[in-house]
Amino acid sequence: MTAQPKAVVLFSGGLDSTTCLAVARSEGFLPCALSFEYGQRHSVELLAARRVAAALDVHAHLILPLPLGAIGGSALTADIDVPKDRDPATMETEIPATYVPARNTIFLSLALGWAEVLGAEDIFIGVNALDYSGYPDCRPQFIAAFEAMANLAVKEAVEGRLRIRIHTPLLHLTKAGIVRLGTSLGVDFGLTHSCYDPTEEGLACGRCDSCLLRKKGFEEADIQDPTRYRPSL
Amino acid sequence: MTAQPKAVVLFSGGLDSTTCLAVARSEGFLPCALSFEYGQRHSVELLAARRVAAALDVHAHLILPLPLGAIGGSALTADIDVPKDRDPATMETEIPATYVPARNTIFLSLALGWAEVLGAEDIFIGVNALDYSGYPDCRPQFIAAFEAMANLAVKEAVEGRLRIRIHTPLLHLTKAGIVRLGTSLGVDFGLTHSCYDPTEEGLACGRCDSCLLRKKGFEEADIQDPTRYRPSL
Numbered sequence: 072m073t074a075q076p077k078a079v080v081l082f083s084g085g086l087d088s089t090t091c092l093a094v095a096r097s098e099g100f101l102p103c104a105l106s107f108e109y110g111q112r113h114s115v116e117l118l119a120a121r122r123v124a125a126a127l128d129v130h131a132h133l134i135l136p137l138p139l140g141a142i143g144g145s146a147l148t149a150d151i152d153v154p155k156d157r158d159p160a161t162m163e164t165e166i167p168a169t170y171v172p173a174r175n176t177i178f179l180s181l182a183l184g185w186a187e188v189l190g191a192e193d194i195f196i197g198v199n200a201l202d203y204s205g206y207p208d209c210r211p212q213f214i215a216a217f218e219a220m221a222n223l224a225v226k227e228a229v230e231g232r233l234r235i236r237i238h239t240p241l242l243h244l245t246k247a248g249i250v251r252l253g254t255s256l257g258v259d260f261g262l263t264h265s266c267y268d269p270t271e272e273g274l275a276c277g278r279c280d281s282c283l284l285r286k287k288g289f290e291e292a293d294i295q296d297p298t299r300y301r302p303s304l
Numbered sequence: 305m306t307a308q309p310k311a312v313v314l315f316s317g318g319l320d321s322t323t324c325l326a327v328a329r330s331e332g333f334l335p336c337a338l339s340f341e342y343g344q345r346h347s348v349e350l351l352a353a354r355r356v357a358a359a360l361d362v363h364a365h366l367i368l369p370l371p372l373g374a375i376g377g378s379a380l381t382a383d384i385d386v387p388k389d390r391d392p393a394t395m396e397t398e399i400p401a402t403y404v405p406a407r408n409t410i411f412l413s414l415a416l417g418w419a420e421v422l423g424a425e426d427i428f429i430g431v432n433a434l435d436y437s438g439y440p441d442c443r444p445q446f447i448a449a450f451e452a453m454a455n456l457a458v459k460e461a462v463e464g465r466l467r468i469r470i471h472t473p474l475l476h477l478t479k480a481g482i483v484r485l486g487t488s489l490g491v492d493f494g495l496t497h498s499c500y501d502p503t504e505e506g507l508a509c510g511r512c513d514s515c516l517l518r519k520k521g522f523e524e525a526d527i528q529d530p531t532r533y534r535p536s537l
Contacts, residue, residue, distance in 0.1 A: 136371055142418050173417035176457045180413040184406035185375050207462040216456045220449035224409045229440040 077101045077130060078193035078238070079182045084120030085265045086285055087241055090253035091197035092127055094240040097256055101130035103189060105182050109139040109171075115273040119264030126262055131189075135181060139171060156278050175208035176217070183221050183235065195238045201245055214239055246288030254294055261297035274301040310334045310363060311426035311471070312415045317353030318498045319518055320474055323486035324430035325360055327473040330489055334363035336422060338415050342372040342404075348506040352497030359495055364422075368414060372404060389511050408441035409450070416454050416468065427454075428471045434478055447472055479521030487527055494530035507534040 078100035080092045095102045106120045117134065124132040175198065182194045198209040207213055214237050221235040222228040228235050241249050253260060265285045266275035275282050277300040289296035311333035313325045328335045339353045350367065357365040408431065415427045431442040440446055447470050454468040455461040461468050474482050486493060498518045499508035508515050510533040522529035 133374060135374055136369070138369055139417070141366060141368055142414070143421050171417075172420035173413055173457055176453070177410075177413040177417055180406055180410040181375070184372070184404075184410055187405035188376050207459050208457045210456070213453070213456040216449070216453035220409070220446070220453045223443070223446040223449045224406055224441045226440050 075099060075101045076193065077103050077189050077191040078195055079103050079105055079186045079189065079191055080129075080195040081178050081182055081197070082106050082120060082124065082132075084116055084118075084123045084263055085197075085281075086246075086253065086260060086263050086288070087197035087199060087249060089123050089127070089258055089260070089263045090249050090256070091195050091241055092123075092129070093253060093256040093258050095193075095195045095238070096127065100193060100195075102127070102195075103131040103133070103185070103191065104129045105178075105185055106132070106134045107137045107139075107178065107181075108134055109137040115266075115269045115271075116264050118273065119262065123262045126259060133185060137177070137181070139174075139177070142172060156283075173208070175206075175213070179217055179221075179237065183224065186235065187225050187227070190233075192233045193236050193238060195240070197241045198239050199241045199246075199249070200243060211239070211242060214242075245291070246284050247291035250288045250292040250294055254292075259297075265298075270301050274299050276301060277303075308332060308334045309426065310336050310422050310424040311428055312336050312338055312419045312422065312424055313362075313428040314411050314415055314430070315339050315353060315357065315365075317349055317351075317356045317496055318430075318514075319479075319486065319493060319496050319521070320430035320432060320482060322356050322360070322491055322493070322496045323482050323489070324428050324474055325356075325362070326486060326489040326491050328426075328428045328471070329360065333426060333428075335360070335428075336364040336366070336418070336424065337362045338411075338418055339365070339367045340370045340411065340414075341367055342370045348499075348502045348504075349497050351506065352495065356495045359492060366418060370410070370414070372407075372410070375405060389516075406441070408439075408446070412450055412454075412470065416457065419468065420458050420460070425466045426469050426471060428473070430474050431472050432474045432479075432482070433476060444472070444475060447475070478524070479517050480524035483521045483525040483527055487525075492530075498531075503534050507532050509534060510536075 078095045080095050080102045082088045082092055082104035083106060092102050092104060104124045106117060108117055179196065186194055200210055218235060218237045225235060227233045265281045267279040267281050268276045275298050286296060311328045313328050313335045315321045315325055315337035316339060325335050325337060337357045339350060341350060412429065419427055433443055451468060451470045458468060460466045498514045500512040500514050501509045508531050519529060
C-alpha cells in the first residue's frame with residue numbers, strides 16, 4: 072500500500088476553498104488545511120473554517136495568526152466600508168476596497184513553508200479567474216510564475232528530489248460550476264461562509280461582492296442556497 | 305524638486321541588512337524598514353533592529369508579528385540546538401538547522417504587500433550568494449523568479465504603471481566586502497546584531513555560523529570588530 076501524499080490546501084471555510092479541499096481529497100491527497108487569522112472583520116469566517124475542516128475530516132488544520140492589518144490597505148483588515156450592491160460588470164473589472172495587497176502571494180508563500188516542513192509537493196488554492204478577473208493574483212500567469220519561483224526557493228526542489236505543484240482546480244469554473252462540483256463531492260455548503268460583512272451571529276449580509284456571487288452561483292446551478300442571510304431591513 | 309522614492313528594506317538589524325539599508329539610502333531612496341517578530345530565540349535581534357533603524361533615521365519602521373514557529377522546522381523558531389563551531393566548508397554547502405522554510409519567499413511577499421500600500425516599486429534584501437550558497441532562496445535565480453512573479457501579482461505592475469524591482473546589493477560580496485561597504489557608508493556595526501544564540505544581555509556567542517562569518521569578515525577586511533562577545537568559558 073502506497074502512503075497517501077499530503078497536500079497543503081489554502082482554506083478559508085468559504086464556498087471556493089471548501090470545494091477546493093474536497094477536490095484535493097477526491098484526487099487522493101491527505102488535505103492539510105491552512106487558514107489565516109489576519110485581522111479579518113469576519114472572524115466568523117474562522118469559526119466556519121474550523122467547522123468545515125472538522126466535517127471534511129482533514130489530516131491537519133493550521134490556523135496561522137497573520138496581522139496583515141498592520142500593513143493596511145484593505146476593507147477586510149482596516150476600517151474602510153465593505154462595498155455593497157455592486158453590479159456584476161463592475162465586480163468583474165474593478166478591484167474593490169476589499170482587495171488585500173499581495174494576498175495570494177503571501178498566502179502561497181506561507182503554504183510553501185508549511186509544505187516544505189510536511190514534505191508535501193502539492194499546494195491547492197481555490198482561485199478563480201472568471202469571477203475575480205480584476206485581481207491579478209487570481210490569474211493563471213501569476214500562478215505559473217509563483218510555481219516557477221517556488222521550485223527555485225525550496226532546497227528539495229532545487230536539488231531535484233521533488234517538484235512543487237500549485238493546483239487551481241477552480242480556475243476556469245463559473246460560480247455555478249463550483250457549486251455543482253462541490254455538491255457532486257458531497258460538500259455541505261450550509262457549513263461554509265463567504266460574506267465579507269456578516270452579523271456577529273454569522274448571518275450573511277447578502278449584498279457584498281462575495282454574497283452576490285455566491286447567490287448567483289446557487290441560482291445558476293439550480294441548487295438550493297443553504298446560506299443563512301440576515302433578514303431584510 | 306522631485307520627491308524621493310520610497311523603498312522597502314527587509315531589515316533584521318544585523319550586519320548584512322543594515323548595510324543593505326545604508327545602500328538604499330545612499331542611492332536616494334527613503335528607506336522603509338520591515339522587520340519580523342517570528343518567534344526568534346534571539347529577540348535581542350529586534351532590540352538591535354529598533355536601535356539601528358533609529359540611528360539610520362529611517363522613513364518608517366514596521367515590525368510585523370509573524371509566528372513562523374507554528375509552521376515549525378527551524379532551530380531559530382523551535383527547540384532545536386543551534387549548530388556551533390562548524391567549519392567554513394560545511395557552512396558553505398550544508399543547510400543548517402537554522403534554516404527557516406521558505407523564509408525569503410515569505411519575507412519578500414510581505415515586503416511586496418507593504419510596497420503596494422506605500423506605492424513603492426523598490427524592495428531591498430541583503431541576501432548573499434557567497435556565504436549562504438547552501439540556501440536556494442539566496443541565489444540570483446530565485447531573486448529573478450520572485451521579481452517576475454511580483455510583477456504579475458500587483459495590480460499597478462500588471463497594468464504597467466510601475467515595475468517592482470528586487471535589489472540585492474550584497475549578492476556577490478564577501479563578508480569582508482560587506483564590512484568595507486557598510487563602513488564606507490558610515491554604518492556603526494557596534495549597534496548591529498548577528499548572533500543566532502546570544503545571551504539575554506545581547507552578548508554574541510562567537511560560535512554559531514552567523515558569528516563565525518561575521519568575525520571572519522572583520523578580520524579579512526582588517527577592520528576592528530566592535531561586536532560584544534560573551535566571555536570564553
